[in-house]
Amino acid sequence: MQTLNVALGERAYPIHIGRGLFGRADLILPHLKTQRVAIVTNTVVGPLYLERLRAGLEAAGVRTVAVVLPDGEAHKDWETLNRIFDMLLAERCERSTTLVALGGGVVGDMGGFAAACYQRGMPFIQVPTTLLSQVDSSVGGKTAINHPLGKNMIGAFYQPRLVLADIDTLDTLPDRELSAGLAEVIKYGLIRDPEFLAWLEANLDRLVARDTDALAWAIERSCRNKAEVVAADETEQGERALLNLGHTFGHAIETGLGYGEWLHGEAVAAGTMMAAELSRRLGWIDTAAVARIEALFERARLPVWGPRMGVERYVELMSHDKKVEAGKLRLVLLRALGRAVMHGEAPAGEIAAAIEARCR
C-alpha cells in the first residue's frame, strides 16, 4: 500500500492506494467521528462491493446504513441527490455521522456534495472504484451536481477525510471506463509532468492490458500530481484550473449530447484534442506534438474527434464555463507538451476553427 498526503493544513488527508483495502476497516476507523457510517453507492458498484465494505465496518462495531443510487452521469442531479438526504433523515443520521461514497466520479461528486450540505456539513470519505475517480475526482474536494444548462454548476469545495483507492476494483471495471480514466491520467503528463508523459508513451499498452504494477504506478503518480496542485490552490484561484485541460470543450460535449451519452473521460479526450489544435494554431506546439497526443489517446481507445454539434452550439455551451471572467472565455491550452497555461486571448475565429477541425 502506498500513502500520499494532501497537504491542506488542518484539512489535510491521506490517500491510500493498493490492493485489498476494502475489507480493512482499520484504515477507515481512525477517520470516523462516531461509530456511524452512511454509505452512498450505485446499482452497478453496490452489488459488487457494498457488502464487503459494510461487513468490515460492522465487524469493527460501526453501525452502517446505505443508499443505492441509479448509475450514470444522467442521474447527477438534484432529484438523485435528494434521495441521499431522504435516506440520511429517515435513518436519523447526525452531523457527526460519516458519509462514505463508494463508486466512481458521479457517486463521489454527489456523495461529497450531500456531505457538504447535510446539516451544513458532515464528515466524508471517498472510496473510488473507477480509474477516473481514483486518479482525479476523488482527490481535491470538488463536489457538484449538474444543471441542465451546465455541468458541475452547483456544488461545493468540500474535502474528504480519507481517500481509499483499492486497485482490486479495477478488475471489474469495463474497458470503456478504464479508457475514460486514462484520459485524466494522460492529462497530468500533458499539463505539468513531461517525465510522466514519456513514461506513458512507453507504457500505455501495459495500462490498457491492466498490468497491475503499471496501473498502481500511474495511479500513484497521478494522485501525486493532483495532490500537489490542490495543496497549492484549493479553491481554484489559479494553478488548479490547469487540471481542466480539455474540460471546457469536453463539458460542452457532455451537456450538448445530454449527460451520460459520452463518458466524462471520453469528452475530455476529444476536448483535449481541440485544445491541442488551438494551441497549434496559436503557434505554441507543432503538428508533430498534436499527433503525439492523438496517438496516446488512440492507444487508450479514446475518441480524438468531437461530435458534430455545430460550432455555434459548442461556443454557446462553453460560454457557461466556470472559468469565464468578465464575459471572456478562458481556456487551458498547451504552451508545450508538459506545460499548460490559462489563456483568455484566443481569437474567437481561431477557437471556432479549432473546434471545426476536430469534429467528425
Next chain:
Amino acid sequence: MQTLNVALGERAYPIHIGRGLFGRADLILPHLKTQRVAIVTNTVVGPLYLERLRAGLEAAGVRTVAVVLPDGEAHKDWETLNRIFDMLLAERCERSTTLVALGGGVVGDMGGFAAACYQRGMPFIQVPTTLLSQVDSSVGGKTAINHPLGKNMIGAFYQPRLVLADIDTLDTLPDRELSAGLAEVIKYGLIRDPEFLAWLEANLDRLVARDTDALAWAIERSCRNKAEVVAADETEQGERALLNLGHTFGHAIETGLGYGEWLHGEAVAAGTMMAAELSRRLGWIDTAAVARIEALFERARLPVWGPRMGVERYVELMSHDKKVEAGKLRLVLLRALGRAVMHGEAPAGEIAAAIEARCR
C-alpha cells in the same frame, strides 16, 4: 451609521446599521469582485426596495440582474432555490458575480445557500429587510433550505462579505414580523447578556412602538452579541449552539404545522417557554423567572404557548435536530436568566412534561 465587525480572519466582514443605507452604493462597491451583481428578493420586498437598490448600483456602473421569489418559509425549498440557479445561468452570471440577498430570513438563507453552491461559491452580500434578519439570520453565515423532515437540514456555512441593515425598511414591516424579530432580540438577553435583558424589560414597549433610537440600539446590541459568538465558534462546535435557545422546540412547531404557518420568531418564543419550563423543572430557574420571560414575550405580542400537536409528535420531530449526538437530544436550557447552557441529560419524562405544560 454604526459599523460592527465580524472577526473571522480573512473572512471578516462589516455590518453597517443605520438609516438610508440602501441608496448608498458606495457602501457596497468596495465589496464587489467585479461590476456585476445578481439580486435575489421576493414578491413582498421587491416592489418596495428593489428598484432603489438597483438604481444606486447601476448609477455607479454596476450591471444588475434580479430574481423575485415567492414569499414565505413554505418556499424555502429546492424548487425555489433552483429558480435562483436558473436565473444565474440564464443571465450568464460568473463565479465572480456578487449575489445580493434583499429581504428577510428566508431570502437571506436561500440567497446565501445559492451563493455558496453556484459554481462552488460566489461572493455574497446580505441586505436584511426584517428585524429578525437584521438581528440574527443575516449575520454569521448560516444558510439553508428546509427538507420535509426537518428545518434548515440542507445548507452551508458561508459568510457574506457585507451586511447592510437599513433600519428604514422596518417602517414597512408588518407588526407580526416585527414581533417575530423581537423573539430573537430577547433571546440574546436570555442566553448571554443580562444587562441587555434588563434594558429590554425597561424598554420593550418602545420597541413595539417602533421608537427609532430604541430599535437602532437593540439591533446594534443584538448584532454585537451575534458577532461575538460567531467569531468564537463559526461552525457551531460549541458556544454557537446556544444561539438556538428555543429553536429545537420551535423547529418542531414549524415543521409539524407545515412551514409558514407560524413565523420562525413566533415558534422560537413558544419554544423558549418550553425550554424555560424544562429549566425550571431541572431546578435551574424559578417560577418567577419563567414568568418574567413570559411577560417579555407577551409584551412583544408573541405566542407563549405551543400548538397542541401531541407530545410524541414534538419528540419525534425534535429527534431530527442537528444537535442530536449519539442518538441523544441536546437542548439549550437556562442555567439562569442571562446564562444558557447545552444539556444532553434531561430525562425524557421531564422533556415531555415541559412540552405538555406549555401547549394550549
